[in-house]
Amino acid sequence: xxxxxxxxxxxxxxxxxxxxxxxxxxxxxxxxxxxxxxxxxxxxxxxxxxxxxxxxxxxxxxxxxxxxxxxxxxxxxxxxxxxxxxxxxxxxxxxxxxxxxxxxxxxxxxxxxxxxxxxxxxxxxxxxxxxxxxxxxxxxxxxxxxxxxxxxxxxxxxxxxxxxxxxxxxxxxxxxxxxxxxxxxxxxxxxxxxxxxxxxxxxxxxxxxxxxxxxxxxxxxxxxxxxxxxxxxxxxxxxxxxxxxxxxxxxxxxxxxxxxxxxxxxxxxxxxxxxxxxxxxxxxxxxxxxxxxxxx
Amino acid sequence: xxxxxxxxxxxxxxxxxxxxxxxxxxxxxxxxxxxxxxxxxxxxxxxxxxxxxxxxxxxxxxxxxxxxxxxxxxxxxxxxxxxxxxxxxxxxxxxxxxxxxxxxxxxxxxxxxxxxxxxxxxxxxxxxxxxxxxxxxxxxxxxxxxxxxxxxxxxxxxxxxxxxxxxxxxxxxxxxxxxxxxxxxxxxxxxxxxxxxxxxxxxxxxxxxxxxxxxxxxxxxxxxxxxxxxxxxxxxxxxxxxxxxxxxxxxxxxxxxxxxxxxxxxxxxxxxxxxxxxxxxxxxxxxxxxxxxxxxxxxxxxxxxxxxxxxxxxxxxxxxxxxxxxxxxxxxxxxxxxxxxxxxxxxxxxxxxxxxxxxxxxxxxxxxxxxxxxxxxxx
Numbered sequence: 097x098x099x100x101x102x103x104x105x106x107x108x109x110x111x112x113x114x115x116x117x118x119x120x121x122x123x124x125x126x127x128x129x130x131x132x133x134x135x136x137x138x139x140x141x142x143x144x145x146x147x148x149x150x151x152x153x154x155x156x157x158x159x160x161x162x163x164x165x166x167x168x169x170x171x172x173x174x175x176x177x178x179x180x181x182x183x184x185x186x187x188x189x190x191x192x193x194x195x196x197x198x199x200x201x202x203x204x205x206x207x208x209x210x211x212x213x214x215x216x217x218x219x220x221x222x223x224x225x226x227x228x229x230x231x232x233x234x235x236x237x238x239x240x241x242x243x244x245x246x247x248x249x250x251x252x253x254x255x256x257x258x259x260x261x262x263x264x265x266x267x268x269x270x271x272x273x274x275x276x277x278x279x280x281x282x283x284x285x286x287x288x289x290x291x292x293x294x295x296x297x298x299x300x301x302x303x304x305x306x307x308x309x310x311x312x313x314x315x316x317x318x319x320x321x322x323x324x325x326x327x328x329x330x331x332x333x334x335x336x337x338x339x340x341x342x343x344x345x346x347x348x349x350x351x352x353x354x355x356x357x358x359x360x361x362x363x364x365x366x367x368x369x370x371x372x373x374x375x376x377x378x379x380x381x382x383x384x385x386x387x388x389x390x391x392x
Numbered sequence: 393x394x395x396x397x398x399x400x401x402x403x404x405x406x407x408x409x410x411x412x413x414x415x416x417x418x419x420x421x422x423x424x425x426x427x428x429x430x431x432x433x434x435x436x437x438x439x440x441x442x443x444x445x446x447x448x449x450x451x452x453x454x455x456x457x458x459x460x461x462x463x464x465x466x467x468x469x470x471x472x473x474x475x476x477x478x479x480x481x482x483x484x485x486x487x488x489x490x491x492x493x494x495x496x497x498x499x500x501x502x503x504x505x506x507x508x509x510x511x512x513x514x515x516x517x518x519x520x521x522x523x524x525x526x527x528x529x530x531x532x533x534x535x536x537x538x539x540x541x542x543x544x545x546x547x548x549x550x551x552x553x554x555x556x557x558x559x560x561x562x563x564x565x566x567x568x569x570x571x572x573x574x575x576x577x578x579x580x581x582x583x584x585x586x587x588x589x590x591x592x593x594x595x596x597x598x599x600x601x602x603x604x605x606x607x608x609x610x611x612x613x614x615x616x617x618x619x620x621x622x623x624x625x626x627x628x629x630x631x632x633x634x635x636x637x638x639x640x641x642x643x644x645x646x647x648x649x650x651x652x653x654x655x656x657x658x659x660x661x662x663x664x665x666x667x668x669x670x671x672x673x674x675x676x677x678x679x680x681x682x683x684x685x686x687x688x689x690x691x692x693x694x695x696x697x698x699x700x701x702x703x704x705x706x707x708x709x710x711x712x713x714x715x716x717x718x719x720x721x722x723x724x725x726x727x728x729x730x731x732x733x734x735x736x737x738x739x740x741x742x743x744x745x746x747x748x749x750x751x752x753x754x755x756x757x758x759x760x761x762x763x764x765x766x767x768x769x770x771x
Contacts, residue, residue: 117443117727117730118730120443120444121439121443121726121730121734122733122734122738124442124443125720125722125734125737125738126737126738128720128721129720129737132613132617132720132721133617136614136617136618233618258618258619258620259618259619259620
């Protein structure tokens with residue numbers, strides 16, 4: 097065998113061995129890194145509820161009481177954000193509870209686009225504190241009425257997809273076009289929300305629930321205003337589902353107590369309805385005044 | 393320079409060194425191959441074990457593992473002792489057999505303390521002390537009345553051993569804390585590591601120790617997983633381990649390549665070829681005692697310079713944001729140039745920088761290999 101041939105043969109063999117190591121090693125590493133990432137992501141993924149205008153942190157008490165009768169193992173923490181960004185809280189997150197409810201309400205809970213913008217900012221402050229205190233980076237969202245607007249504004253303005261993941265958002269009777277019943281008359285808020293829609297996470301699943309007491313709305317919010325949400329979410333988020341409920345408790349302020357909506361929350365929002373080994377304080381609600389406030 | 397080199401290669405010390413390690417070389421090669429297979433393919437964190445899932449499908453895995461562990465233990469695990477015996481033989485002129493006997497027994501006495509921690513160790517850890525002890529024994533037996541001296545040496549060894557025992561009971565043991573990070577700390581650690589290996593001592597950062605440990609590595613990994621910027625760019629874990637340890641301490645994969653490229657001496661070429669296998673999983677003992685690098689004053693220069701240059705190159709590339717930081721955990725036995733690629737989870741620039749570092753170490757070893765080839769031709 098000539099020297100040149102030998103060298104060629106050896107280099108080819110070396111190359112084959114190198115590739116035979118390189119490719120499996122790279123594939124193995126990708127798997128390892130993915131696994132490490134999963135371990136890093138928080139096990140806790142709370143359901144965060146934001147009430148609408150004029151509502152306090154107790155707005156969802158009825159809803160959560162009923163949900164806790166149907167499911168088990170979900171504790172409740174309620175926080176109110178003051179106008180200066182400080183927070184007070186009631187209730188607590190039970191040990192081993194990976195899916196607690198956290199209600200975030202605002203001291204200034206007035207209606208109006210300017211107030212909603214402020215509330216979105218306060219919500220961002222509260223989320224940062226909650227994530228740091230309770231060590232989570234994944235969560236699901238429910239917003240009633242203007243609460244849905246606060247969520248949308250938060251997503252477009254403050255949400256940092258690099259460090260947090262909102263997988264599902266359910267808005268209930270949310271007036272995406274405020275009180276305007278004619279969809280072709282877009283309010284400034286709707287125009288702004290549509291303008292910034294590209295900021296919405298593309299992995300998000302959105303359910304927009306509308307109530308109908310009459311054929312045109314839930315008595316407070318026009319159906320067409322709720323349906324205007326499609327201009328914001330459709331073709332941007334992963335899934336956008338519009339559901340209209342009617343019958344008992346379908347008027348705007350009754351929606352959080354609506355049986356069907358409770359079922360939808362249980363079905364679409366809760367990942368693990370019946371958690372084992374979590375001791376939730378009696379009657380499914382945390383006693384008021386118990387539990388420590390998140391760090392200021 | 394050449395005159396100095398010439399004098400060194402014809403010095404009595406070099407002759408003793410060669411006479412000590414040359415007969416041990418086959419044993420070293422066997423032991424290193426067994427160790428390479430053991431740590432890379434037959435241990436839990438080995439590169440081949442992990443990547444190819446060997447444990448789950450290879451028949452006789454446990455048995456092979458046992459065999460390799462024994463092979464390693466009875467070769468490399470006795471290297472300190474054997475060094476003492478052969479060094480004594482190399483130094484002793486009149487009574488080599490007696491010198492071997494005394495050095496062997498004496499070294500055993502010194503090394504079976506209650507806490508093995510305080511003894512220099514029968515294995516690799518005892519390489520330098522074995523050499524010095526053996527040389528001392530050989531020299532003492534060259535003096536008058538060797539048989540009487542032999543008894544004295546053994547009695548003295550027992551006395552030292554009793555002292556060591558007392559120390560062991562007092563639990564006085566050396567320890568160092570904290571892995572340095574930041575420019576100066578990393579540079580000093582890189583240099584210290586090469587110098588320790590050159591002396592035949594256990595290096596601070598063993599190429600076989602887990603790649604990423606300590607608070608800085610954890611902080612880096614956590615930051616990357618949270619998609620934040622890496623807080624500690626200049627650490628041994630981000631610069632030294634993935635870029636400067638190819639082939640073992642000193643980046644000796646570069647030396648192997650340099651020998652294969654320029655050295656025409658048959659014995660050294662053969663040594664380089666044999667060292668390639670263990671060198672791929674970052675073990676370099678055959679080169680250390682065979683080339684030899686150990687206590688060779690001229691080779692200390694590239695042994696220190698090559699990893700320093702590689703670390704500096706990696707530092708520049710990292711701080712110019714040419715590549716991402718190595719933060720992920722990879723097996724210590726990952727073939728050298730692949731370390732950075734895997735530890736960055738497949739960053740192409742990092743792979744290129746790794747090859748640049750390898751090329752730099754080849755370039756640094758090159759002139760030294762050339763020089764030694766001229767001064768010490770094959771016998």
